[in-house]
Amino acid sequence: MNCGLYIMGGFLSGNASPPMSTGILDIIAVAAVATGILIWLVRKLVKMNQRIAGFQHIFNHTNDALMLIDIVDGKIIYANHGSVKLLGYTLENLCQKTIFDLHERDQLARSSEIIARVYEEKGLIYSDLPFVSAAGEKIAVECSARVEDFEGKPVIFISARDIRERLKMQEQIKAQSTIIEQKNKDLIDSITYAKNIQSAILPSLTAMQKAFKDMFVLYIPKDIVSGDFYWYASLHTTNSTDLAAANTPMDIVASVDCTGHGVPGAFMSLVGYTLLNQTVNMPDVNTPADVIDFMHRELVNTLNKKKDEIVINDGMDMSVCAIDQVNNKLIFAGANHELFHVRNGKLEIINGDKQAIGIQSIENYKPYTNHSLDLQKGDTIYLFTDGFQDQFGGEKNKKYRGAKLREFLMAIQHKSMPEQKELLKQEFDSWKGINEQVDDVLIIGIRL
Template sequence: MAVKWGLRGKSALAVLLACAIALVPAVMFGWRALGDIRGHFGEAYARNFTLLHRQQIAAPLSRELALSKRLANSLGTRQWLQDESSSVHRTRFFDEAEGFRSDFLDKSYFIIVDSSLHLYRNDEDSPVSQIRRYTLSQTDPKDAWYFALRDDPTDYSLGIEVDDQNNASKIRFNVRVRNAQNKLLGITGSELNLKPFIDELLSKTEPGVMPMLFNHDGIIQAQLKQGNAPHSNDIFEYLSNRDDRQSLRQIMLQAQTEPNRVKTMDAMVNGKPRLLALAYIEPLRWYVMTSVDLQAANVVDSRWLWLLLISFVALLAVLLLGFAYAVESLVVRPIKGLRRSALAIAAGHYEETLPDARNDEIGELTQAFSSMADQVLQHTRELEGKVQERTQALEQANREMVAAHKKIDDSIDYASLIQRAILPDRQLSASLGQQQFVLWQPRDTVGGDFYVYRQHQEGYLLGVFDCAGHGVPGALMTMLARAAIDHAIGVAGADDPAAILRETDIALRGMLADAQLSRALATNTDAGLVWVNPSHKKLLFAGAKIGLFATDGEAIQELPGGRRALGDKRKGEYQNIELALMPGWTYYMCTDGFLDQAGGEHGFGFGNRRFTAMLQKHAKLPLAEQAELFATKLAEYQGELPQRDDITVLSFRFDQNS
């Protein structure tokens, strides 16, 4: 027992001495490093804090300016400014401008026609109006800002209005509209109230951190009032000595050349050392600056010192226990184990493990059993080698399987990009604008539904198609169907939907005539086509198992398609159905994926009756709202059930001006 406790005591003493020797220099270097750490983390904190708050103000400015430029560069804007008396151009501009107004943060826009000096304005507080609000005058001082901008060669400028009484700042985005000869047609844009963004900047502060905003002349625009805040509105009065003021002017110039980077400097503020971080907000020509008191700010949590001390004590305790456990394990327990192993081997249990050979008493006892132990070890290594070989083979097979799976996923994703590329979203939006929507939801990454759009001089051709199958097979069928439809339009023309369906049916049958396909495989395609002639106020519809719905919110009509799909085993008959194109009526074509979607309490399909009731109830809503509403209604009805099939709904309407 004395030998055993002696080993344990010596081990514990060795651990204590090692910890004491390491602790003294660690404390000395750690205390010195603490100051460097505080400075490093303080500068990083100040940079991140300043950059974040710069972005909170610069981001909405950039967004509003980009929207104002898009409104100014719109074709509808230019056409109307060149011909203010045109009712067609006027209506088109105000319809298009309403889409921009909903995107502006201030929910308002203005436009000034240079030829007449008429000012038009719409906002969310009053109904949309196409009547001028005001006529500018060169003799009116409040209109001088506009005449000062007429000769400005730049594309845009920002007007800043500061309300000192209400502590608010408003930005007006003035974007100039010019014709091809660079002649000024007018100015358009929006306004943005900076007060919410500034209030948010000043509200998220911590002890020892003071943010502020000032302009290029050093005049403070907004700041958080604290004990060390300056008494004047001049930022340079905030600094205690001349050198710091000169340094501030230098980093202000540097920040202008690098607006996306934060500049820092050490300065004396009211006689106290502070770290200043500054960034430039380019559109405003303002600066955002953060003053950080490294001693007061929580840039480094002091609790980690206590945590370090507790961790060190815990580590010391663990080392003591570990050494005690090691002595027990390496000396006492092996002796006991050797005795048990010797008894077991003597009894014929050769699987017993022996301690390693050592140059001590344990080693002398072990030598008597070394031959048996070596043999057991040899067999164990052989077994481990075989296990390792098989493990490597399994890992290699798993890597190959993962690589193959990734190739398949990448191929399907690329196929999805190709399939989306053939969809005429951009053409629909460019031609019909807000007078159309498409709800397209494939069941898988790729699907068997697609839609077409052709614009011709006399009208528009729109259609939806549902190829047999979904996923990759359905997507491949869409490529065949698309090729067949393009061929059919080229042969039959765009103004005869029934002829297009017949030619498409012939083309599909010709494509698949020589294919060795099983009878169980479906290759048919449902289709619905509409030719719209706005000048004659009529439309022609022809369908193959897809109908056309029309409603004004009170009455509803359903024009059924042919009973047989394209490419069906038996040829179908497709006829044109003529229908008057009535203002205020909305028209819909839908694949069976929407109608057959299971859901509800009993898991039944959505159904034609529920679909027509939904169309009739919401027909007068804007089409963009209808698309979101239909998707929400279907999702609520579907619940937790999976999507059965690909879903496509195409809707359009024409008003008097169309």
């Protein structure tokens, strides 16, 4: 007791402490280590409980089938109610099975391969391995699998979604797509055949080249069929006019741009071509202006026979040239079109009337105007629709414009007309680039 007091007195009085035995120090050290381990285990346990709680939250708040799989033997460690609903097993039954039991027997190799790949890649999404339900039904699923840490060991966490309805919809869409593709093919085939008909009614280039030794026709439809067309006829005037005597031989050339392009434009072109052919046999039609006047009247009458039932506001723009190669005369009339006349390095623009064919009513329309030119050997004329100059392209993706077309034509005047056609085609393609063609293209060039 006194020793105890002495020791206590020594501590209290600040006197030197008696030496402590080595055994006591070892006990203290072991206790400190044990305390550290205990704290680490507690923290680990807390984290594990938090992770388990996280898994439980996910498992209990999703409609997808979720399972934890032992990475060693494929045993199902845990499953949620979504798995029960999808597969038809009880939770107890599921937890007595392996992931391999949920696949068809002939898919065991594929199932093992999936497990191995998930482990190697730490994650995988696949949809080529269906489940088999308790009733033996094959169930198409999309699975997302990844490696997770659960209770201190790696497991595979699989989330499986029933995709039977999705696949059914995909099959329906595929079937509808097949039907649409076939209908589209039938439609394209029909339009392609219509192109053959449209091409057949266009004038013979051989006949045009016989009349004009140096000429070209650049014709680039936007679609399979076109709303632009050209027309040619060789005839004699019936009656005498102030522009030409009766029985004067004339070569008539026209460029026509119908409203729209593609199928609607092609239908209009057939109407226009038919009406132009009728002008040949009309004794009162003797000049280009007469041709356009006739076209206007007949188009209005043709398209408005049922004006109380159907309203048609379509029409066409047109250039018509009558060329008298005996007397070196040219007569031009235009409906919203112009004519380029090149002589001795200078280009002259001859404007037509600012009035479309067939759109204005008979009461509001004004007769079209003839323009007469004296021709010289080497003169060049161009008739065209607006598709070339309206094409978007170039560095700034702008319209080509009429001024640029005139500049280009002047730059290639030294070339023959067939060469000019090729150069114009190259210029158009280069300008258009990757852009879609906006309209049908038609340019007729004739060197006299």
